[in-house]
Structure formats: structure tokens, C-alpha cells
Amino acid sequence: MAKVSMTVNGKAASADVEGRTLLVSFLREELGLTGVHVGCDTSQCGACVVHVDGKAVKSCTMLALEAEGSEVATIEGQAAEDGSLNTIQAAFQEHHGLQCGFCTPGMVMSAAALLKDNPKPSEQEIRTYLEGNLCRCTGYHNIVKSIMAASGQDVSALAAE
Amino acid sequence: MYNFEFEKPSTVADAVAALAGDEAQALGGGQTLIPTMKQRLASPSKLVSLSGITEMQGVQREGASLTIGGAVSHADVAAQATDYPALAEMAGHIGDPAVRNRGTIGGSLANNDPSADYPAAALASAATVVTNAREIAADDYFQGMFDTALEDGEIITGVKFLVPQAANYQKFVQPASRFALVGVFVAKHADGVRVAVTGASEEGVFRWSEAEAALDADFSADAIAGLTLDPSGMIGDLHGTKEYRAHLVGVMTKRAVAAAD
Numbered sequence A: 001m002a003k004v005s006m007t008v009n010g011k012a013a014s015a016d017v018e019g020r021t022l023l024v025s026f027l028r029e030e031l032g033l034t035g036v037h038v039g040c041d042t043s044q045c046g047a048c049v050v051h052v053d054g055k056a057v058k059s060c061t062m063l064a065l066e067a068e069g070s071e072v073a074t075i076e077g078q079a080a081e082d083g084s085l086n087t088i089q090a091a092f093q094e095h096h097g098l099q100c101g102f103c104t105p106g107m108v109m110s111a112a113a114l115l116k117d118n119p120k121p122s123e124q125e126i127r128t129y130l131e132g133n134l135c136r137c138t139g140y141h142n143i144v145k146s147i148m149a150a151s152g153q154d155v156s157a158l159a160a161e
Numbered sequence B: 001m002y003n004f005e006f007e008k009p010s011t012v013a014d015a016v017a018a019l020a021g022d023e024a025q026a027l028g029g030g031q032t033l034i035p036t037m038k039q040r041l042a043s044p045s046k047l048v049s050l051s052g053i054t055e056m057q058g059v060q061r062e063g064a065s066l067t068i069g070g071a072v073s074h075a076d077v078a079a080q081a082t083d084y085p086a087l088a089e090m091a092g093h094i095g096d097p098a099v100r101n102r103g104t105i106g107g108s109l110a111n112n113d114p115s116a117d118y119p120a121a122a123l124a125s126a127a128t129v130v131t132n133a134r135e136i137a138a139d140d141y142f143q144g145m146f147d148t149a150l151e152d153g154e155i156i157t158g159v160k161f162l163v164p165q166a167a168n169y170q171k172f173v174q175p176a177s178r179f180a181l182v183g184v185f186v187a188k189h190a191d192g193v194r195v196a197v198t199g200a201s202e203e204g205v206f207r208w209s210e211a212e213a214a215l216d217a218d219f220s221a222d223a224i225a226g227l228t229l230d231p232s233g234m235i236g237d238l239h240g241t242k243e244y245r246a247h248l249v250g251v252m253t254k255r256a257v258a259a260a261d
């Protein structure tokens, strides 16, 4: 066991972990942040995407000890203190960007990473960026629409809900 | 995954020392190694992370060559290798954004997956793989599927690319894995054209010498229009037959030549 410390959603967090403890296990099991989902556990689906030092990573494919000293952001830190949704979350709600919601934490975190680098992405840029985020329900159209709306762009011409 | 000891040295020398023990293995971005360990296809007793070693970071131009640190992520190559646009473009299309934020050039070249992108770029660019112990020319480095000239415990500390006069990489994506079904990297150097093919051969990445000779004489897509590759020795699987892959190599090579700049 070794001690790992990091900042998660702005708060200091630390625990004793094994070498093999994945970042996702640390977040879910030590910190109770179960919004970070494990869909595949094989780096394919992106349900586990969180930000480590501002970059989107698949937390099922990173060791907790590799995040030592890092700033980690998860879906739990996206809404304001009073529970009001951030722009991306609100757009997913408004534009029906989710059905079962399993992929949504990863989608929202990937969308946040995209909009940080590219504040006005085209539809194609959004689709390309989401290559590593799988959704079994929505058919993606409304996810793309939600992200376009969150970036302040007109979505009236996109596929119907 | 079985448990292991974890070390994160801050110098190459300390990493080499930490790897000296028997079942120790280097950890790059973990994008291949962690899934492999979860499947118990690898069970090192110690992982030595290379992510804390500053001397393995950075992208530097020196004359005609571009040197990339062995622990530089695909995303950083995509953003920083602006002196070699075809290489930056290739790195920017590996896997997906989260994979590119963690996966490294050293890990990709050490792994030498027969469908990986970097091996084609390194071979076409006449790159030199720099390790803690020596420098290895790309022509001597790749030794077949998942096989390289690296010794146990040897670390890729950097890769020196020769920036070509013109280059392009064409990848026919296998959409489920996002690896190349076939990828062709064409690079026109002062002393000749190099054509490196990934995804196609059971021997891993290879140079297509007939196409190189034809392109040396005339650097145009038409120059290779009549060439065909022997399908025997190509990969045949549920995604594509040997014949299909052999055909795709020709198509992708023509596209790469037409797009090279």
C-alpha cells in the first residue's frame, strides 16, 4: 500500500491504495463519487472520463498513483454548490441528450474538455471528438445537439428530437 | 489485474535502475499495458512509471530533425510537432482524445502493434529510436509483430525524426478499435522516397520497396497505379481479407502521394 493524495473537485483527498488501484476505483470506492461510471473497463466506452489536470482521461485506464498531486474533476463537481446545473448539463437536459444516462457523465466531461479547447465546434468536430464515448441509447444526435447548444450555437437546423 | 509495486522515478538513470529487477516493466501512458494486465496477459511484479521524467518530455527541432521525448503524449505531438505537419496530423488521429492525452510515443513504438500508427511514421521518416543505451535506426528497430530491437529494461528516451520535403499519412480506420485497418505513410526525402505500411502485414510494419522505386522516378499517384502487392503474408481477419488489405495498401499509397505536402 502507498499513500496517494490529489485534489478532487477542489477538495483535498488522500487514501492508502495498492499499486493496481485504478483512478476510477479510488474515485468511486474511496471517495464515493459513483457518478464516474464503469461501462466497459477496457478503455473503449468513455463512461469513466474525468479530467486530470484539465485533460480528459479514461479513469479506468489510469492508476490512482499516477494522479498523485493532480487536480481531478468529475461529474460531481460540475453543478454549482446549490445544485443548479452548469451550461453543458442544462443543455443535455433541455435537448434530451440522455436517455438511460449511463454514458452521460463521460459525455459531459468530454464535452467540457472539447469546449475548453474549441468553444464553437462544428457538428463534425463534436462527432469526431466523441469517438471514444459510446452511447447505447440516444443515437448521438441529441448529444451533439446539446453540446452545440451549450456552446451558444443555433441548433434549430440539426436533427429533430 | 494482479497487484504490483509502483515506482515513479524522476530521471532516466533511476528508471533504468528500477527496471533492473526481474519482472519489472516500464509504464508509459498505460493505454495498452493496463488493459493487457487486466486481461492477465501481463503480470509484472513492478511497474516503473516514466511520466515523472522531465528529460523524456518535449519536442525539439534541430536542423533537419525533430526530436520527440519518449514520454510525450500523442496529444502533445499533435499540438507541438508543427514543424512536421504530417506527423502531428497522424498523432492527432490516434484512438480518441482521452487515449491521446495518456498514450505516449515511446509506449507505442515499444509495443509495435501491427496496426499502430507510429511505426509507419517512424519507418517512413527514417527515424532514430534513442534509448538509455544506444541509438537504433528505424530500419533495424522493427522486427515483426509486437517485436522490436529493444532489450529487456531498455527505455525509449526519445525519437529523432528526419523531417521530409513532403509527407502524408493515410489511415483507413477500423471504426470499432480506431486502429488502422491499413495505414500508409509516404515521405519524400532529399535522398529518396520512403513508403511505410502498417495494419496490413503479418510481419508488422514494412517498407513497400516497389512503390518507393516507382516514386523515386516519378512522385505522382499515377507512377504506382500499375503496382500490386502479393496478398500472401497479409493479415486476413473478420475486418478484411488478405486480398482486400493488399488492394487497400495501393489505394492508400496513391492517396498519400496525392495529398503529400
Ligand SMILES: Cc1cc2nc3c(=O)[nH]c(=O)nc-3n(C[C@H](O)[C@H](O)[C@H](O)COP(=O)(O)OP(=O)(O)OC[C@H]3O[C@@H](n4cnc5c(N)ncnc54)[C@H](O)[C@@H]3O)c2cc1C
Pocket (backbone or CB within 6 Å): A042, A043, A044, B025, B026, B027, B028, B029, B030, B031, B032, B033, B034, B050, B070, B071, B093, B094, B095, B096, B099, B102, B103, B104, B105, B106, B107, B108, B110, B111, B113, B115, B116, B117, B118, B154, B155, B156, B157, B177, B178, B179, B180
Ligand atoms: C481505445 C484505444 C484506441 C487506440 N487507438 C490507437 C490507434 O488508432 N493507433 C495507434 O497507434 N494506437 C492506438 N491505441 C494504442 C495507444 O496509442 C497506446 O497509447 C500505445 O500503443 C501505447 O502507449 P502507452 O504510452 O500507453 O504505453 P503503455 O501501455 O504504458 O506501454 C506499452 C508497452 O510499452 C512499454 N513502454 C512504454 N513506454 C516505454 C518506453 N518509453 N520505453 C520502452 N518501453 C516502453 C511498456 O512496458 C509496455 O510493454 C489505442 C488504444 C486504445 C485504448
Ligand code: FES
Pocket (backbone or CB within 6 Å): A037, A038, A039, A040, A041, A042, A043, A044, A045, A046, A047, A048, A049, A058, A059, A060, A061
Ligand atoms: S469504463 Fe473506462 S472506457 Fe469504458
Ligand code: FES
Pocket (backbone or CB within 6 Å): A097, A098, A099, A100, A101, A102, A103, A104, A134, A135, A136, A137, A138
Ligand atoms: S443515454 Fe444510455 S448509454 Fe447513453
